[in-house]
Structure formats: structure tokens, C-alpha cells
Amino acid sequence: MRPRDIVLEQISHRQTLPIPFALTFEEGVDTRLDEYYGTDSWREQIPPYIVNVTAIDPDRPSPIDDTTYRDAFGSVWSIAGRPQHLLEPGLKSPSLDQYDFPSWETFVDDNLRKQALETCAEYSDSFLVAGFGWGLFERPWIMRGFENAFSDMVVETDFYEELLDRVLEMHLKFVEVSAQLPVDGIMFSDDWGDQRGVLIGPERWRRLLKPRLAKLYEAVHRHGKKTLSHCCGNVTDIIPDIIEIGLDVLQSIQPEAMNPYELKSRWGDKITFWGGLGSQSVIPFGTREEIFEEVRRLCEGMSTGGGYILGPAKALQPETSAANAAAVLEAFLQFSGHPSAVV
Amino acid sequence: MSVIDDLKQAVIRGDRAKAKELAEQARSEGASARAIVVEGIAPAMAIVGEKFRANEFFVPELLIAQRAMKEALGVLAGEVTDHIGTVVIGTVKGDLHDIGKNLVAAMLEGAGFKVVDLGVDVAPDRFVSAAQESDANVIAMSALLTTTMGAMKDTVRILGEAGMSGRVRVMIGGAPVTQSYAEEIGADGYAPDAASAVSTAKSLSG
Numbered sequence: 001m002r003p004r005d006i007v008l009e010q011i012s013h014r015q016t017l018p019i020p021f022a023l024t025f026e027e028g029v030d031t032r033l034d035e036y037y038g039t040d041s042w043r044e045q046i047p048p049y050i051v052n053v054t055a056i057d058p059d060r061p062s063p064i065d066d067t068t069y070r071d072a073f074g075s076v077w078s079i080a081g082r083p084q085h086l087l088e089p090g091l092k093s094p095s096l097d098q099y100d101f102p103s104w105e106t107f108v109d110d111n112l113r114k115q116a117l118e119t120c121a122e123y124s125d126s127f128l129v130a131g132f133g134w135g136l137f138e139r140p141w142i143m144r145g146f147e148n149a150f151s152d153m154v155v156e157t158d159f160y161e162e163l164l165d166r167v168l169e170m171h172l173k174f175v176e177v178s179a180q181l182p183v184d185g186i187m188f189s190d191d192w193g194d195q196r197g198v199l200i201g202p203e204r205w206r207r208l209l210k211p212r213l214a215k216l217y218e219a220v221h222r223h224g225k226k227t228l229s230h231c232c233g234n235v236t237d238i239i240p241d242i243i244e245i246g247l248d249v250l251q252s253i254q255p256e257a258m259n260p261y262e263l264k265s266r267w268g269d270k271i272t273f274w275g276g277l278g279s280q281s282v283i284p285f286g287t288r289e290e291i292f293e294e295v296r297r298l299c300e301g302m303s304t305g306g307g308y309i310l311g312p313a314k315a316l317q318p319e320t321s322a323a324n325a326a327a328v329l330e331a332f333l334q335f336s337g338h339p340s341a342v343v
Numbered sequence: 344m345s346v347i348d349d350l351k352q353a354v355i356r357g358d359r360a361k362a363k364e365l366a367e368q369a370r371s372e373g374a375s376a377r378a379i380v381v382e383g384i385a386p387a388m389a390i391v392g393e394k395f396r397a398n399e400f401f402v403p404e405l406l407i408a409q410r411a412m413k414e415a416l417g418v419l420a421g422e423v424t425d426h427i428g429t430v431v432i433g434t435v436k437g438d439l440h441d442i443g444k445n446l447v448a449a450m451l452e453g454a455g456f457k458v459v460d461l462g463v464d465v466a467p468d469r470f471v472s473a474a475q476e477s478d479a480n481v482i483a484m485s486a487l488l489t490t491t492m493g494a495m496k497d498t499v500r501i502l503g504e505a506g507m508s509g510r511v512r513v514m515i516g517g518a519p520v521t522q523s524y525a526e527e528i529g530a531d532g533y534a535p536d537a538a539s540a541v542s543t544a545k546s547l548s549g
Contacts, residue, residue: 150406151406200402279489285489
């Protein structure tokens with residue numbers, strides 16, 4: 001089977017061997033692995049199960065200086081540290097009256113679209129996914145500032161809902177643009193949870209976000225594509241709701257925030273889980289043996305009946321040592337059923 | 344209900360305009376700054392904390408209560424001098440995340456602590472020197488990145504080298520931080536959220 005077909009089988013809740021996986025790296029981790037192995041040929045051992053493309057620039061940054069830029073919403077960001085940091089929101093008061101809301105066309109990038117088409121052609125055996133950065137919940141806070149947006153949703157609820165609707169309108173257009181690419185799925189990215197639970201509480205999430213997210217997922221399905229969403233944190237309380245509105249794949253599954261095996265036993269036949277290896281725990285701080293044990297457990301426990309894609313909760317972060325990155329790679333290959341000798 | 348009771352309710356529901364108005368009214372009717380804090384603001388924030396722990400309140404409610412609290416405290420600016428302790432707080436070196444740290448600072452202030460907020464990207468020796476300068480009981484450190492957590496260990500070490508470990512206790516928090524990490528680095532306390540941070544700070548200030 002092609003990598004694409006294996007991923008589709010899992011999403012259709014049919015178990016596969018090998019188990020598909022995604023392993024991506026942030027700044028420098030992959031070059032550290034080149035040094036660790038003394039060659040870059042380890043890269044060829046990772047089958048390209050899932051390949052990401054985009055036709056959208058989610059920020060449209062205008063540089064202010066070497067470490068700051070203004071995005072198309074007027075928000076000013078610093079990239080002096082990790083992650084990028086909002087210095088000044090673009091939408092300064094809880095009103096859209098005097099605000100020049102950027103049109104959706106602002107963010108569509110022809111060069112990115114051209115690149116996306118080339119990548120889709122090159123990786124036609126892969127499960128291709130189009131994304132567009134910030135999610136429906138995130139855009140209000142990158143426009144208003146986090147604390148303002150969170151206050152707005154309680155004390156300026158009408159404005160907050162109006163803002164959500166404007167963002168939804170924009171994101172529905174992004175779905176249309178993304179669906180024109182020859183992709184298999186559209187992937188959203190929207191952090192609804194913190195370490196403890198749903199940031200704004202499940203009831204408020206159901207009232208403000210659920211019906212709007214449902215429209216986005218319906219739009220994706222109308223185009224015959226799968227819906228995927230990255231979401232950090234603990235969203236256990238709203239998983240039935242997420243399933244109800246049509247999310248096919250939930251990515252990240254931070255084990256420090258949610259128990260992957262509990263999720264599997266409660267909802268494993270209704271939604272596909274992607275991730276599960278701890279980016280706040282075993283990946284940066286574990287021993288090789290602990291990493292191997294966690295990956296073995298995930299492969300044995302999460303893929304029964306399909307509905308699982310193996311992965312780290314986040315792309316391997318810059319602080320990941322070469323030895324631990326190698327342990328993750330080797331454990332992924334071994335326990336997911338791939339030829340496991342690396343170089 | 345008394346004016347201070349009304350003020351308490353205004354803070355709990357996050358009504359910043361009312362909180363300010365009622366703090367001013369209470370002062371003009373002769374209530375002391377201490378009474379306003381001890382009978383109004385501090386119990387309000389304690390209730391906010393309980394509701395947060397009970398999953399009745401979430402981050403939005405915490406934020407608006409904090410804003411209302413700050414409006415009320417602003418009316419009393421400089422008049423509250425008998426604090427229950429002093430906490431130096433900040434996000435560690437290399438880390439710019441501050442929302443959680445700000446919530447903890449607000450909860451501590453609401454509970455009656457003097458809070459010295461060093462902001463973000465705070466070097467280990469800065470925590471220690473600020474604790475010295477302000478005669479603090481507690482250093483509270485926040486980190487959201489696994490990369491930056493190590494700075495907490497450095498602060499504990501520098502505090503020990505300065506001979507201040509017995510006098511100044513250290514508490515830590517933040518998404519990747521755990522109780523076992525606190526034990527590993529010799530911190531005195533750990534709190535998983537802003538509400539628990541108040542009780543941890545109280546127990547560490549003796």
C-alpha cells in the first residue's frame with residue numbers, strides 16, 4: 001500500500017501494519033541527527049506518510065526591524081525569542097467600526113500555491129494536507145491580545161461573536177482556496193486547551209466555537225476532504241462535541257495533559273488520534289529506554305481497530321538532544337513495523 | 344449588604360467599574376484600606392480561586408476578576424502596608440510567556456501579599472537580588488518551555504550560595520513543570536494553577 005493508503009486506512013478505523021507516523025523537527029534538531037549518525041541518509045528511512053502544503057500566508061508580515069514585524073491585522077510581533085511574541089495588538093478596542101478588516105484575498109499567496117502544487121505532484125503517494133496557520137479561536141486573540149480577547153468573550157460578548165463571525169467568513173474562504181489543491185485533508189491549528197482543561201470552559205466553547213467550527217468542518221467534507229486539527233492541552237471534556245461536528249483526526253494528544261489510552265478506550269472507534277509521545281516529558285527528559293517503552297506502548301495500545309497515527313505531541317523541539325531524537329526515530333521505526341536499522 | 348460586601352461581589356463577577364466605584368465609596372465612608380482588602384478584595388479573590396479549582400470559573404473569569412481587583416486596589420494605592428508576606432515573581436530567563444504568571448501575581452496580590460513582579464526573561468541572579476532587596480519570603484518562578492525550566496534549578500543554587508535558602512523559599516509552576524521536578528531541583532513548593540499558588544505561597548511564608 002502507498003503511504004497515503006495506509007493513513008486513509010487508519011482514518012477509516014482499519015488497523016494497519018506498519019502504523020503510519022509523522023516525525024518533524026524544529027530548528028537544528030535534524031542537522032544534529034546528521035552529525036550524530038555521520039550521514040543524512042537516516043532521512044530516507046522516514047516514509048513520507050503525511051506531507052503539508054499551503055496556499056495561505058497566515059500573517060502577511062511587514063518587517064519593522066530585524067526582530068519585529070507587523071502582520072496584516074496590524075498586530076506587532078517580536079521574533080527575538082521562541083515562540084514569536086505579540087507586542088501590540090492590531091485591534092485595540094472592542095469594536096470593528098473603525099477597523100480596516102483585511103480581506104481574505106490578502107492572505108492567499110500565489111507563490112505558495114505554486115509551490116504547493118509542485119509538492120503535491122512530487123508526493124502524490126503521500127497523504128497530502130493543506131493548512132493555514134492560526135485557528136478560529138486563535139485569531140481573535142492575535143488581533144486583540146490574549147487578555148483582551150478573553151475579557152471580550154465575557155464582557156463584550158456581542159463584539160466577540162461578531163469578530164468570530166468575521167474570522168469564520170475568512171476561514172471559510174481559506175477552506176475553499178485550500179480545497180482547490182489536490183490534497184486529501186485540510187488541517188486546522190487551534191489550541192483550545194491548557195494543561196488542566198478547556199481554556200474558556202466547555203460550556204463557553206460549545207456556545208461560541210462549536211457551531212462555527214461545525215461550519216468549517218462541513219465545508220471541508222463538502223469537498224470530499226478529511227478534517228484534521230492540531231490542538232494542544234487537555235480537551236477531554238469536549239471530545240464528544242468535536243466528534244459530533246465532524247473532526248476526523250485530532251493531533252497532538254499531549255500525554256502530560258490527556259491520557260491517550262483513556263481517549264482510545266472511550267472514543268477510539270469514532271475519531272483518529274495522531275500523536276501521543278510526550279514533548280514536555282519523555283522526549284526532552286527521558287532515557288533511551290523510557291522513550292522506547294513509551295513508543296512501544298503507544299504502538300501496541302493505540303492502533304487496535306485503526307484510528308491512530310504515531311507521532312510526537314509537538315515537532316521535536318530545539319532542546320531535544322541528538323541522542324533522544326535518535327531514540328525517538330529508532331523507536332518509531334522499530335515499533336511501528338518499519339525496517340528499523342538506521343544507517 | 345455593606346459597601347465592602349458589594350465590592351466583594353463586584354470583584355468576583357469581574358465588574359471593574361463597579362469595583363472601583365465601591366472601593367472609592369468605602370474609603371469615603373471611612374473604611375480603612377486594610378479592611379477593604381481583608382474583608383473585601385482578599386475574600387473575593389479566594390472565592391474566585393475556589394471557583395476556578397472547581398471548574399466553575401475559567402481563565403476568562405479569572406482575568407476579569409483580576410482587572411476588577413486591580414481597579415479596587417488602585418483606589419487604595421500605597422495605603423496598604425501590612426501585607427501577609429512578600430513574593431518576588433517572574434518568568435524565567437529565555438521565556439516570554441506571562442499570562443499564567445500574571446494570573447498568579449494577581450491572585451497573590453488579592454490575597455494580601457506584596458508582589459514584586461520582575462516580568463519575563465528574568466535571570467536567576469535577578470530573582471535572588473530582588474528577593475534580597477525586597478526582603479521577600481518567597482521567590483515564585485514560571486516557565487512554559489521545557490528549554491527554560493533549567494533556569495529554575497540555577498536560581499535555587501544561587502540562592503543557596505548566597506546563604507538565603509532558609510529565609511527565602513522557592514515555588515515553581517508552568518505547564519511543563521511538575522511536583523517531581525520541584526523535588527528534583529530542591530524547590531520548596533509547586534503549584535499547578537493560579538488558585539493553588541496562593542495556598543502554596545501562604546504555607547511557604549509561614
